Amino acid sequence: MTLLYLFAYLSILIFLLLIGRKLIKYSSMPVHLRWELYPVAHEANKNEYGGSRYEEINWWEKESRKDHLAELLVMLEEIFLLKGVYTNNRKLWYFSYPFHLGLYLIIATAFLMLSAAVLNVCSVVSFVDPHRTLDAALFYFTDVAGFAGILLTFIGCSGLVVMRSTDSKYRQYNAPVDFINLAFIMVLDLSIFLTLILSNGSFVLSKEFIRNLVTFNFTPIREPFFAVHIILISLFLIYFPLTRMTHLFAKYFTYHKVRWEDEPNLGGTNLERRIKEALNFGVGWSAPHIESGKSWGEVATKLPSEVKR
Amino acid sequence: MKTRRVSPVSPANSIREFVEVDMPPAVMSPDDYLKLPHPYEDWVDQPIRELTADQKERLECSLDGLSAIGMIKPGTEQEKEERVARFLSGLGKLFTKENNWTFLQPLLLSMENCLKCQTCAEQCPIYISSGRKEIYRPIFRGEILRRIINRYLKPGGKFFHVLSGSDFDLNWETIARLGELAYRCTLCRRCAQACPIGVDNALITREIRVLFSEELGLAPEELHTSGSMKQLKTGSSTGTNPTAMLDIVEFIQEDMKDLYGIDIKMPIDKKGADILLLHNFGEYLSWPENVMAFAIIFEKAGLNWTLSSELGGYDSVNYGLFYDDVQYARVALEHIKVAKDLGVKKLVLGECGHAHKSLMPIADRLLVDDNIIPRESAFSLLEQIVFSGRIKFDPGKNDFPVTLHDPCNIVRSMGIVEPQRRILRKLCPHFVEMQPHGVRNFCCGGGSGFAIFQGKNFPDWRNAISFRMKFKQVLDAFRDNIEPSTKKYVCAPCSNCKGTFRDGFNYYKAFEKCGIIYGGLVELIVNAMVDVKQPFIKWEVK
Ligand code: SF4
Ligand code: SF4
Numbered sequence: 001m002t003l004l005y006l007f008a009y010l011s012i013l014i015f016l017l018l019i020g021r022k023l024i025k026y027s028s029m030p031v032h033l034r035w036e037l038y039p040v041a042h043e044a045n046k047n048e049y050g051g052s053r054y055e056e057i058n059w060w061e062k063e064s065r066k067d068h069l070a071e072l073l074v075m076l077e078e079i080f081l082l083k084g085v086y087t088n089n090r091k092l093w094y095f096s097y098p099f100h101l102g103l104y105l106i107i108a109t110a111f112l113m114l115s116a117a118v119l120n121v122c123s124v125v126s127f128v129d130p131h132r133t134l135d136a137a138l139f140y141f142t143d144v145a146g147f148a149g150i151l152l153t154f155i156g157c158s159g160l161v162v163m164r165s166t167d168s169k170y171r172q173y174n175a176p177v178d179f180i181n182l183a184f185i186m187v188l189d190l191s192i193f194l195t196l197i198l199s200n201g202s203f204v205l206s207k208e209f210i211r212n213l214v215t216f217n218f219t220p221i222r223e224p225f226f227a228v229h230i231i232l233i234s235l236f237l238i239y240f241p242l243t244r245m246t247h248l249f250a251k252y253f254t255y256h257k258v259r260w261e262d263e264p265n266l267g268g269t270n271l272e273r274r275i276k277e278a279l280n281f282g283v284g285w286s287a288p289h290i291e292s293g294k295s296w297g298e299v300a301t302k303l304p305s306e307v308k309r
Numbered sequence: 310m311k312t313r314r315v316s317p318v319s320p321a322n323s324i325r326e327f328v329e330v331d332m333p334p335a336v337m338s339p340d341d342y343l344k345l346p347h348p349y350e351d352w353v354d355q356p357i358r359e360l361t362a363d364q365k366e367r368l369e370c371s372l373d374g375l376s377a378i379g380m381i382k383p384g385t386e387q388e389k390e391e392r393v394a395r396f397l398s399g400l401g402k403l404f405t406k407e408n409n410w411t412f413l414q415p416l417l418l419s420m421e422n423c424l425k426c427q428t429c430a431e432q433c434p435i436y437i438s439s440g441r442k443e444i445y446r447p448i449f450r451g452e453i454l455r456r457i458i459n460r461y462l463k464p465g466g467k468f469f470h471v472l473s474g475s476d477f478d479l480n481w482e483t484i485a486r487l488g489e490l491a492y493r494c495t496l497c498r499r500c501a502q503a504c505p506i507g508v509d510n511a512l513i514t515r516e517i518r519v520l521f522s523e524e525l526g527l528a529p530e531e532l533h534t535s536g537s538m539k540q541l542k543t544g545s546s547t548g549t550n551p552t553a554m555l556d557i558v559e560f561i562q563e564d565m566k567d568l569y570g571i572d573i574k575m576p577i578d579k580k581g582a583d584i585l586l587l588h589n590f591g592e593y594l595s596w597p598e599n600v601m602a603f604a605i606i607f608e609k610a611g612l613n614w615t616l617s618s619e620l621g622g623y624d625s626v627n628y629g630l631f632y633d634d635v636q637y638a639r640v641a642l643e644h645i646k647v648a649k650d651l652g653v654k655k656l657v658l659g660e661c662g663h664a665h666k667s668l669m670p671i672a673d674r675l676l677v678d679d680n681i682i683p684r685e686s687a688f689s690l691l692e693q694i695v696f697s698g699r700i701k702f703d704p705g706k707n708d709f710p711v712t713l714h715d716p717c718n719i720v721r722s723m724g725i726v727e728p729q730r731r732i733l734r735k736l737c738p739h740f741v742e743m744q745p746h747g748v749r750n751f752c753c754g755g756g757s758g759f760a761i762f763q764g765k766n767f768p769d770w771r772n773a774i775s776f777r778m779k780f781k782q783v784l785d786a787f788r789d790n791i792e793p794s795t796k797k798y799v800c801a802p803c804s805n806c807k808g809t810f811r812d813g814f815n816y817y818k819a820f821e822k823c824g825i826i827y828g829g830l831v832e833l834i835v836n837a838m839v840d841v842k843q844p845f846i847k848w849e850v851k
Contacts, residue, residue: 029414034670038724050748052724084505089428173425175474250422254507287526300638
């Protein structure tokens, strides 16, 4: 049984390492050419219609004003309402939204359980028998959020599976692995549901397990169905970072490092230093008009050999 | 060669078929095309002409019967294998920072995070106008590329290829089709704008072009040999050298005097001027009234400006932007060198969308030290002039309906939305917006080089399919005055867009059937000037 705890720790560790690796990969890329796409949410006074500072005469002399609140609002709408899908693909939104909302609730439930465990260890809340307001609030809110989470995820996920397998515009673009991802989530959902039913409609087993993880107390797990549930969750934690389900994290980069990345190169800045670094990279392309082996800076300033003036 | 009619809902030309050696080419059926409004209810599109027997024999055209790249078919199996190997080697390079730092981060993010949700599909004018042909779906190219990567570049690809849908052996025919398919997208980025994840299918398309050009040496003649190469050699992709440029300016000045009684000597190579004005050279040759109009406005406003007759100083075109970063960088640096040598305070881009994007945001991450020269859009400058009171206007002279086309490169990719509108609202009393407009506009259909593809049957495809959505927008905008007796003006402030409108309007007989012409922004400004006595806008087919 201790093995189960060890596996859970290991899966959390692998999850963090793999996610960390992905984040480092995306964030440690060299500077790229500007490729913003309007509207850029932080463009003060112009974001409503998609304008930019390029509209101003002598724009390089003007202070750049960023509207961080507007940017935050766009992000919140995207994350919590899936506004882009709502506006441009309503049919999909009817399933995608409950699916994502359900996942958020499940994540929130896990965090509530973790907080309860930590507070319990600090003797702030009683764990299994809530009798004070805070205890009860934590206790029942966790159950409600968890239950709503699995229900919504299940509804959304089933809808997505049906859409993706019956509509040819989805079916042929979705590889078996995409269906496996959704199926995995549905199996997880069922296992949480089963746990809930078999432990009298409350997440008491999960809460205890998390508390045991926090306190390094390897109390044996007696219920076989719960052991299976823990194995499934641990496997999912390892699997998740290897899939494109991590779009949750990638989206930060696609928006902040590409779509809304409009920092001008006015010289004498860190940006200019990074550009100089990139211009020193060696080019290895093989087409006849490119002299392989030279740096970008050299290749760009030298005319191709075919050009005789 | 087998052919098959592709119905709008059929999964014909599916991903499965695409990776086979013998995919039946997709057939464009006019019956499937996007329907046009009044007075085009009964319009019958001409079918896209077939390539000649010889062209079919020689060129890769198995995608849809077109050949934008003009790729010669490899003669032997060995040659095919070599090309497959080179393609795969180039694909690897596309994901290294040394070879592709220019777009590595956006490319990787787009390749790894598409959810196949199809939210982007209904935004694509080509996909919709063609009758929703599967191969033109925005994610089609990216998905093929993804599956090739999963199979051949990812660790474990050999073992997990069934799971990732990559259970096929790559053949040259598939690669050739993918290369062609990269030239059925105008890189307008409407799809990217709708993507909830921020995946950019236009960028993926562009990078396929880059791989073909920078590794395999394959690119459309119009962009490479007669485009960026010719420009580096002669100073202009039109082949015009500095001496000829000076002659053309002379002619334009004479015409200006004869036609409008305006005697202006355009400043050329004036050291220390405040402004270097850089036009797309297409304006000098096809729309000289645009060059005249700029000169009239700048002179009347009393600006200290100049044109340049130096190599690199008179043609703002930079086709490298569409297909090749190395060629792009070479041309951009030539432009900057001229501005630097003249010692101007800023370089102002005339009415050319891709030149705006090329020299303003894109060049921004290429220029260092004293190459960092301020670059500005003519729209901002024109707005300042129009609202400064330095020139007297009578908006009543623009007494006709006007609508505005938003060039994707200037608007969606740069956020220059309002200056041109404020000018039109002030000077054109019957200005109407297209729907959608601004950053959500539809591309003219000539983006990414399509405007200059005049070879083989490509213009047929462009007019009937890629221009179609824009034409529908124009008809919708003018629907209340659609009769030919009311003359109407589409303001298309971009040389490539104008080229597309010219050919598209001729194809649809827009002037004869609806009285619609197109032109630039400066022409409308000059037409409204009190001092210019002759009407500056000519109501005739261009
Ligand atoms: S590119 Fe974006 S919108 Fe299109 S299918 Fe992929 S994730 Fe969806
Ligand atoms: S960039 Fe434009 S033309 Fe290309 S796929 Fe996207 S919407 Fe279609």
